[in-house]
Amino acid sequence: MTGAGGGPNEDNVTGLLIRSTSRQWTRDSILAVDAGVHLAAIIRIFQEHLPQAVVRSRNTDTPAAAPFGGDTPTNSKDSGRPKLCMASGPFTNLELPYETAKANATYVFRNLISTFLITHPHLDHVAGFAINTAALQQTLRRKRVAALPSTIEAIKEHIFNGIIWPNLSDEGDGAVGFVSYDRLVDGGNVALGDGEGRGYIEVCDGLAVKGWSVSHGECMKHNHQGSYSSESAEPGYSPYYSRRSSRKDISSGSMDSGRSQTFLPVSEKKAYDSAAYFLRDEHTGKEILIFGDVEPDSVSLNPRTARVWQDAAAKMSAGLLTGILIECSYDDSQPDSMLFGHLTPRHLVVELGVLAKMVTGLGPNDGGRPTSPRKRKRPSNGQKMPLDETPLRRPPSRHHVRRRTRSSVSPSTPVRPESPRHMSSELVVANEDSELRAIAEEDGLNHKPSRGGNNKEAISPLEGLQVIIIHIKDPLRDGPDVGDNILEQLQGHEAEARLGCTFAISESGTSLWL
Secondary structure: OOEOEOOOOOOOOOEEEEEOHHHOOOOOOEEEEEEOOOHHHHHHHHHHHHHHOEEEOOOOOOEEEEEOOOOOOOOOOOOOOOEEEOOOOOOOOOEOOOOOHHHHHHHHHHHHEEEEEOOOOOHHHHHHHHHHHHHHOOOOOOEEEEEOHHHHHHHHHHOEOOOOEOOOEOOOOOOOOOEEEEEOOEOOEOOOOOHHHOEOEEEEOOEEEEEEEEEEEEEEOOOOOOEOOOOOOOOOOOOOEEOOOOHHHHHHOOOHHHOOOOOEEOOOEEEEEEEEEEEEEOOOOOEEEEEOOOOOHHHOOOOOHHHHHHHHHHHHHOOOEEEEEEEOOOOOOOOHHHOOOOOOHHHHHHHHHHHHHHHOOOOOOEOOEOOOOOOOOOOOOHHHOOOOOOOEEEOOOOOOOOOOOOOOOOOOOOOOOOOOOOOOOOEEEOOOOHHHHHHHHHOOOOOOOOOOOOOHHHHOOOOOOEEEEEOEOOOOOOOOOHHHHHHHHHHHHHHHHOOOOEEEEOOOOOOOOO
């Protein structure tokens, strides 16, 4: 994780580096997903872990006892020379061609990262990449930017336009050619791939992607290509024109009493496009799902996250989907009117409940095709969800809280299991109000076991699924950590819903094994 937050602190905004471990640390083996912060974060990782680097001889993979020091020789083309390897952190086992953190970080940026997969063009997802393109001089190949067409067009028009930033792409006037664009097909290109990999396109050595557009709140009709729907207009809404006075019209006498009217188009509301990406390991066939910023279908002008869940449900049933990285920007105190296209714990669990319902077969299944999304009832905001005065304390269960093991977390720099942000030895379950409970029942969240049977699937349809929370917005104020609040609320809602998934809060500079 180069960046795990959602702002407003600019040194911790969205950025991930992903690779298939089957490719080791070969050229073009790393995929960057978003890059609000990028090279600076990689440098910080090297600064933290470079002092623990070890010397390995060329004829063995066993680390030498001597730690990295100023007099230790750097790697050389001479096969007889020792080599430096990272011994801790996200880049464990990476051979180091240089001595300093900034030089090794630049080596990773230039040589190991193949593609930048962008979910949407907001600055907290692309700023680091745009600035870092200046480090691509004197390299042998262009960097690839892969995204849905609306995001590519926004980057072309509003970033690499010669005004905000030089046109370092290979398209348009004054193109320098450091960056090339790869426009992905919404829902996947069915002409590519076969079997479980149909619709996917390779984005780096060992990884392939398929993307779906999702909604990230409302925007006004300017140049960015958002998405309209038949539900986008509010009742009684029509694109009328506003009225204001005009000196030109006054002089022409077009209105009585010196008053005139000109007609200015009122900006039309539409859903802002973001993306969710399935990443497939071509060696194992396993997949993870990464969301950009996304709002609940229940409040969206163009609800379409259900399409993603339909795709994910089939992968869950086949045992292919191992993890979901998804935003949860606010805790439950944030009202629906102030979501700004983001999720809270109450909304996220309802969305996961849609996935659970599809996995258990309770939802509609039209031959594997995505269902038509519908608006769901909104869960009330946290201010309308009073807690029971004597909350039920439930002992930990494998259906609700699972301790992370070596098989689920990277041994190099794991999500720290001792931290309360990532694990709880005891779960506090609050009684929610009847509205949230009714929504859970409507969307198939409450899967109670039958009295006469032991239906494990009905109890925990998302058993074994890891949900990693990204894009938490730091309120920058005193008091409890917002990540702790979000995790506790997620665990409480999940315990009531009996989904079976586990939650963890991501942190910058750490690595995950999914």
